[in-house]
Amino acid sequence: MTDTVTFLHHPTSQPCRAVHQLMLETGVPFEEVIVNLMDGENETEEFKTTYNPTGQVPILVDGDFTLWESAAIGSYLAERFELPGNWLGRDMRQRARIQQYSHFHSTMLRRGAGAFFYTRFAECIWGPRDYSAEIAMGRYMLAESMPILETWLEARSHLCGDEISFADLLAFHEFVSHEAGAIIPSDEWARFPRTRAWFERLQQRPQARAVSGMIMEVGAMRRAGHMIPMTRRTSLAKGTAVKPGLPG
Amino acid sequence: MTDTVTFLHHPTSQPCRAVHQLMLETGVPFEEVIVNLMDGENETEEFKTTYNPTGQVPILVDGDFTLWESAAIGSYLAERFELPGNWLGRDMRQRARIQQYSHFHSTMLRRGAGAFFYTRFAECIWGPRDYSAEIAMGRYMLAESMPILETWLEARSHLCGDEISFADLLAFHEFVSHEAGAIIPSDEWARFPRTRAWFERLQQRPQARAVSGMIMEVGAMRRAGHMIPMTRRTSLAKGTAVKPGLPG
Numbered sequence: 001m002t003d004t005v006t007f008l009h010h011p012t013s014q015p016c017r018a019v020h021q022l023m024l025e026t027g028v029p030f031e032e033v034i035v036n037l038m039d040g041e042n043e044t045e046e047f048k049t050t051y052n053p054t055g056q057v058p059i060l061v062d063g064d065f066t067l068w069e070s071a072a073i074g075s076y077l078a079e080r081f082e083l084p085g086n087w088l089g090r091d092m093r094q095r096a097r098i099q100q101y102s103h104f105h106s107t108m109l110r111r112g113a114g115a116f117f118y119t120r121f122a123e124c125i126w127g128p129r130d131y132s133a134e135i136a137m138g139r140y141m142l143a144e145s146m147p148i149l150e151t152w153l154e155a156r157s158h159l160c161g162d163e164i165s166f167a168d169l170l171a172f173h174e175f176v177s178h179e180a181g182a183i184i185p186s187d188e189w190a191r192f193p194r195t196r197a198w199f200e201r202l203q204q205r206p207q208a209r210a211v212s213g214m215i216m217e218v219g220a221m222r223r224a225g226h227m228i229p230m231t232r233r234t235s236l237a238k239g240t241a242v243k244p245g246l247p248g
Numbered sequence: 249m250t251d252t253v254t255f256l257h258h259p260t261s262q263p264c265r266a267v268h269q270l271m272l273e274t275g276v277p278f279e280e281v282i283v284n285l286m287d288g289e290n291e292t293e294e295f296k297t298t299y300n301p302t303g304q305v306p307i308l309v310d311g312d313f314t315l316w317e318s319a320a321i322g323s324y325l326a327e328r329f330e331l332p333g334n335w336l337g338r339d340m341r342q343r344a345r346i347q348q349y350s351h352f353h354s355t356m357l358r359r360g361a362g363a364f365f366y367t368r369f370a371e372c373i374w375g376p377r378d379y380s381a382e383i384a385m386g387r388y389m390l391a392e393s394m395p396i397l398e399t400w401l402e403a404r405s406h407l408c409g410d411e412i413s414f415a416d417l418l419a420f421h422e423f424v425s426h427e428a429g430a431i432i433p434s435d436e437w438a439r440f441p442r443t444r445a446w447f448e449r450l451q452q453r454p455q456a457r458a459v460s461g462m463i464m465e466v467g468a469m470r471r472a473g474h475m476i477p478m479t480r481r482t483s484l485a486k487g488t489a490v491k492p493g494l495p496g
Contacts, residue, residue: 096324
């Protein structure tokens with residue numbers, strides 16, 4: 001089999017950027033395919049049947065093997081390309097700690113993305129409506145998650161230890177989106193000085209900047225009040241509060 | 249180090265039962281500690297500081313190593329006790345497939361638990377109120393998840409292949425709770441015959457029955473209209489729709 005994998009993604013997606021950065025940091029050979037999330041390419045039956053029944057990205061294709069879920073992709077890449085142990089764990093305890101984080105992430109910090117999505121994007125899709133309940137839910141998940149990150153960062157320099165790991169990339173790219181959307185005000189950040197310092201350290205990594213350009217541009221456009229044409233019909237199945245009955 | 253681990257759990261928790269069954273199926277040596285979820289023992293600051301800042305179970309303690317998140321515990325046990333490969337994967341693709349499922353699970357099927365929780369338990373905690381929005385959210389997540397399981401079970405006998413894996417246990421115990429609460433009516437089940445057959449096959453396993461007795465009893469009590477005294481103050485941070493501002 002060839003050693004080049006195919007990476008289906010979109011740079012506005014936080015989990016996509018985390019995997020993308022992991023591959024750039026470690027030199028995984030890949031070809032990229034941008035999936036047009038903005039117009040719901042990922043929501044077509046063809047896409048769901050071929051790649052992922054949930055319609056989510058990122059997706060990795062390695063020969064006849066197709067894999068989705070960013071955390072599963074990270075672990076797979078670590079085995080497949082024997083990535084340096086810091087990224088997905090050097091021993092079973094560290095691997096478990098990073099997996100623990102990835103699940104905490106999916107159900108806590110990741111769902112804070114609703115604060116960004118419903119503040120900055122929902123209007124582009126469904127027009128001006130009252131999104132305050134969805135935004136409140138996202139802010140609630142952020143408020144539940146950030147003190148936990150802060151506590152961890154009191155004891156160590158990164159989320160799962162004193163080396164950077166894939167857990168840091170997953171978390172970091174949530175905050176990149178919040179930064180792009182100016183979602184977390186400075187007085188809120190002031191309550192989490194270690195998390196802020198960690199975030200700013202990670203921002204300095206060239207590969208972090210390499211994958212974050214588009215979301216920062218899109219965020220700046222939205223903050224300036226420009227609309228972005230988007231026709232995707234459904235809300236996100238995770239990361240944001242799915243709301244039954246939101247207009248299609 | 250000793251080979252006996254400590255397992256903190258509660259038998260009404262679906263992820264706890266999945267880990268419990270895994271340990272019984274594979275003969276992992278463990279001592280159990282029941283955490284009194286009903287009265288919110290897991291929500292005390294002492295518990296959160298000692299074990300898990302999210303207050304969730306299951307938790308595994310192995311000497312000086314404390315781990316939470318059921319999927320991370322499963323993977324850790326597989327390495328720690330060299331469990332048979334079917335449970336967490338025989339090769340890197342199978343391991344990745346099971347991890348993929350565990351993340352799909354956390355963000356999709358697991359959140360269907362709200363249908364059970366808000367139908368059968370919420371009233372015991374907060375009294376009679378209108379929980380229809382929370383129940384609708386749980387049912388929505390179930391309705392999104394079940395067709396995907398059905399499709400997978402068209403191609404193979406278990407969720408991640410033709411052998412039972414930890415993915416099956418995670419999913420199975422969600423349906424055990426729905427069964428206990430009579431949440432999924434028979435005409436709904438009729439649309440998912442392969443999933444139903446898979447569920448009934450798994451029900452036959454002695455270790456499945458061994459860990460499910462209490463939830464079936466509690467479910468029967470609630471279906472008969474008996475109240476169960478519960479004083480836990482917060483909603484669940486996952487598996488159900490967290491609602492900011494629900495009365496404490």
